[in-house]
Amino acid sequence: MGTNVDIFVIGGGINGASIARDAVGRGFSVALAEMNDLASGTSSAATKLIHGGLRYLEHYEFRLVHEALAEREVLWAEAPHIIKPLRFVLPHHKGLRPAMVLRAGLAMYDYMGGRRLLPATRTLDLSRDETGTPLKPGFKLAFEYSDCWVDDARFVVLNASDAADKGAAIHVRTKVSAVRREGDGWLVETQGEAGAQSFRARLVVNAAGPWVDEVIQTALGEAEKRHVRLVQGSHIVVKKLYEHDRCYFFQNGDGRIFFAIPYEDDFTLIGTTDRDYRGDPAKVAITQEETDYLLAAANEYFARPVTRDDIVWSYSGVRPLYDDGASAAQEATRDYVLKLEGEAAQVLHIFGGKLTTSRRLAEAAMEKIEGVLGRKGPAWTGKSTLPGGEFEPLAYAAELRRLGKDYPQMPPKLLARLMRQYGKRAWQVLGAARSPEDLGPHFGWTLYGAEVDYLMAHEWARRAEDVLWRRTKVGLRVGPQEVQALEEYMAGRG
Numbered sequence: 107m108g109t110n111v112d113i114f115v116i117g118g119g120i121n122g123a124s125i126a127r128d129a130v131g132r133g134f135s136v137a138l139a140e141m142n143d144l145a146s147g148t149s150s151a152a153t154k155l156i157h158g159g160l161r162y163l164e165h166y167e168f169r170l171v172h173e174a175l176a177e178r179e180v181l182w183a184e185a186p187h188i189i190k191p192l193r194f195v196l197p198h199h200k201g202l203r204p205a206m207v208l209r210a211g212l213a214m215y216d217y218m219g220g221r222r223l224l225p226a227t228r229t230l231d232l233s234r235d236e237t238g239t240p241l242k243p244g245f246k247l248a249f250e251y252s253d254c255w256v257d258d259a260r261f262v263v264l265n266a267s268d269a270a271d272k273g274a275a276i277h278v279r280t281k282v283s284a285v286r287r288e289g290d291g292w293l294v295e296t297q298g299e300a301g302a303q304s305f306r307a308r309l310v311v312n313a314a315g316p317w318v319d320e321v322i323q324t325a326l327g328e329a330e331k332r333h334v335r336l337v338q339g340s341h342i343v344v345k346k347l348y349e350h351d352r353c354y355f356f357q358n359g360d361g362r363i364f365f366a367i368p369y370e371d372d373f374t375l376i377g378t379t380d381r382d383y384r385g386d387p388a389k390v391a392i393t394q395e396e397t398d399y400l401l402a403a404a405n406e407y408f409a410r411p412v413t414r415d416d417i418v419w420s421y422s423g424v425r426p427l428y429d430d431g432a433s434a435a436q437e438a439t440r441d442y443v444l445k446l447e448g449e450a451a452q453v454l455h456i457f458g459g460k461l462t463t464s465r466r467l468a469e470a471a472m473e474k475i476e477g478v479l480g481r482k483g484p485a486w487t488g489k490s491t492l493p494g495g496e497f498e499p500l501a502y503a504a505e506l507r508r509l510g511k512d513y514p515q516m517p518p519k520l521l522a523r524l525m526r527q528y529g530k531r532a533w534q535v536l537g538a539a540r541s542p543e544d545l546g547p548h549f550g551w552t553l554y555g556a557e558v559d560y561l562m563a564h565e566w567a568r569r570a571e572d573v574l575w576r577r578t579k580v581g582l583r584v585g586p587q588e589v590q591a592l593e594e595y596m597a598g599r600g
Contacts, residue, residue, distance in 0.1 A: 108304035109275070111135045112479060114294045115311045116282050116321055118142075119149040120258075121442075121456045122313035123265035124468035126274050131490075132472065133482035136274040137305055138266070139296050141281040143572050145262035147387065148315050149461070150576055151423020153341065153365055153378050156181050156189055156462045157253035158219060160196075160355070161363050162440060163211055168218075170441040174462040175219035178254050180488060181465065182223070185264060185495040186502055187529030188257040191224055192367075195237045196355040197407065198247040203357060205247060212251050223499060224252035240348035242409050250352070255367070258461055259576040260527060263565050264492040265464075271493065277303075278566045285310055285326050287451040299568075309478055311471065313456040316387035316424045322455065333445070333457055335429040336384065340392040340422040341377030342400050343369060343582070344412055358403050366404065370579050373418060376400050387424040396422075419582060428457040442467045446474050494529025505530070515541040520552040527578060535560045549592045550584035558592065562599055570596060 113129050115122045118140025130136045140146075158175035159167070182189045196212075198205045212227040230248040232238030238245065270276050280298025287293075294305040314321045319334050347366065354366040362380060369375040379396045397420065404412045428443040442459040444467075446452055454474055459467050465487050472485070497505050506525045509532055513521060520542070524532040535557050539545050546555025553573070561567035561577050570592040574581030581589075 108293065108306050109137065110306045111137045111275075112308050113137075113311060113475065114292065114305050114307035114309075115139070115313055116285075117311075117313035117315055117317075117456075118144040118262070118266065118276070118278065119147055119313065119315045120145070120262045120265065120461055120464045121315070121459050121467060122311070123262050123269065124464040125311055125313060125456075125471050126276070127265045127269040127272070128465075128468040128472050128485075128487055129475065130269050130272045130274040131483065131486050134475075134479070136269065137277065137307070138269070138274060139277045139280040139282050139294075139298070141279070141298075143278055143568065143576060144266055144276075144566060145259040145576055147317075148423045148425055149262045150259040151339065151341075151421055152258045152461055153339075154256055154258050154367070154375070155192075155253055155365075156256045158215060158462075159440065159460075160211060160215055160251075163214060167439065167441060170439075170463070171215075172218045173466055174460065175215065177462050177466060178219070178252075179222055179224060179499075181256070181462070182254055182499050184465075184487075184490060185256075185261065185492040185529075186497060186499040187494050187505075187526060188260045188264065188492075189254050190502070192253055192255045193225070193250050193352045194253055194355045194365075195230065195352050196249045196251070196357075197232065197241065197245045198249075199245070199357050202359070208249055212249050215251060221252070224254075227251040236350050237352055237354075240409060241407055245407070256461060257527065261461060261492075263577065264494070267493050267565060268490075276566065279568060282321070285321075285453075287448070290450040292451050292453075309451075309475060310453040311456065311475075312453055316426045318426055318455060318457060326453065333429060333443075333455070335427045336382065336387065337425045337427055338381050338383040338390055338396075338422060339378040339425055340396040340400070341375055341420065342392070342397060342417050343373050343375050343419040343421075344416040345374070345418060346372050347374040347404075347408060347410070347412065354407070356403065356407055358406070364400065364403050366408075370582060373582065376404055376412075383424050390422045390424050392420045392422040426458065442470070444471055444474055446478070452478050494531040496530050509533070513540070517542065517552065523552050523578070524557070547591070547595060549580075549595070550588035551580055553578065553580045553584070553592075555595065558595065559599065562596065568596070568600065569593070 112134040113136045115126045115138040126136045126138045158171050162171050216226050228250050230250050232245050232248050266276050280296050283297050284295040292307045292310050296303045312321050322328050367375040443457040445455045509521050567573050570589050
């Protein structure tokens with residue numbers, strides 16, 4: 107017979123997870139299938155920012171920038187453990203955009219932004235400010251503005267977790283093998299951890315990211331359609347380049363921009379690239395050309411040379427942008443496009459989108475869904491919190507101190523990481539343990555069995571890579587033996 111649901115969501119990235127969460131919170135029954143791990147595609151390969159998109163102003167994407175700017179503090183309040191404010195330093199580069207253009211753009215950014223807690227733009231003298239120290243001496247003037255950082259993969263997982271807490275069925279490592287219209291609904295067939303399953307849905311949401319066209323062509327069996335422009339973005343993570351806690355927004359000579367961002371305490375994240383991609387999204391990897399490009403761009407600004415020997419990790423993702431016919435990859439729209447198709451049985455295709463606007467994308471998707479299925483509960487996510495984020499945005503330090511008082515024998519680095527990743531659920535991860543010895547097997551750095559057990563039980567972690575690279579970034583600090591020990595532990599627990 108199959109399981110009956112109102113909405114079946116294909117794809118466990120930020121778009122799919124956000125729509126599932128919003129829908130189930132309004133009273134719809136929801137099932138979601140992700141063929142790999144949650145956030146295993148584009149959503150964990152971002153620059154990890156909640157930002158308005160200053161450069162999008164140059165492409166006249168005012169609606170997108172306005173919406174994204176307004177979302178910064180909404181999302182910070184929703185998840186103050188995995189989202190934090192950052193100050194960005196934009197040095198003036200002689201020969202590139204004039205200082206007056208930068209100043210005007212940032213004035214518009216502040217004006218459109220709807221800030222309450224984030225500080226406004228200010229001008230910096232790099233010969234006096236500490237942010238000038240790591241840079242070459244030719245840079246004298248800079249502008250500093252506000253945006254936010256996010257743990258992108260955890261942002262996805264927490265949206266899915268909240269959806270599950272509210273009753274959604276989340277199926278990971280479950281591929282949709284067929285989607286067929288049956289009367290005024292859909293028969294969805296899947297193959298995954300639970301074997302072959304079938305679902306009857308009133309509406310299907312295709313939020314498969316880079317695979318959205320593939321779902322249209324294969325699972326839905328429709329004629330070839332090309333709505334998506336795949337754009338590769340790659341990043342490198344290098345040994346820490348400077349001591350202060352601010353980010354850099356750099357202009358490059360080819361008109362593009364890139365960031366240098368403090369990352370995981372001991373590293374600096376540099377990215378991103380923009381290039382059209384025509385291969386299998388599952389096989390995307392940084393190219394030598396992209397690595398050289400990022401190193402050359404960084405060396406245009408930093409006084410100390412950044413070399414391949416400094417690289418400790420790199421990652422690459424494919425952005426599924428809506429194909430608007432732009433000539434250059436960096437000019438393709440970052441805005442989202444929603445297409446509702448069908449008559450008696452309808453499917454909603456999701457194209458594009460950003461981490462920053464994912465909540466608003468979900469609300470827009472729900473408007474279209476409710477136009478088909480009818481309205482149930484009201485919009486609700488604008489004043490909500492994600493699991494672990496039930497405290498005020500400015501109270502993060504106080505919550506960390508409270509965790510330290512409750513677990514005085516735990517290493518401060520462990521507590522700081524757990525608070526940043528789990529927020530108020532850090533207490534649940536630690537439980538009755540009083541010291542690291544009570545946390546079970548040690549898998550390197552600050553990762554112990556108790557946390558792995560929590561991730562397997564509550565966050566769909568199945569393999570070592572899920573834990574090391576998506577639920578955490580401990581993978582930056584452990585070796586092959588520790589990875590193997592973790593794989594064996596999880597296999598035994600699974």
